Amino acid sequence: MAQHYTPHFHNQPGVAQIRIGAKEFMCIGALPPFDHPHVYLDMGAGSEAICPYCSTHYVYDAALRGGADPAECVYRISEDTAA
Secondary structure (H helix, E strand, C coil): CCCCCCCEECCCCCCCEEEECCCEEEECCCCCCCCCCCEEEECCCCCEEECCCCCCEEEECHHHCCCEECHHHEECHHHHHCC
């Protein structure tokens, strides 16, 4: 069985827009412990999504291949358990 990971992104820096290399992803708002409920977003055929909790504007960019611009907006689950 193949494993599938849904990328997680946050907007700790408070930027107006985050370009991401995924159309299906989770928005967590800010970094824990100030995160909001982790929401699954799917852009479908579109190329933009706005988080209903924090209003972060996400724009799809295939060149980022799962990453983000700014790069620090990628959330790695292990960060939460590293403390």
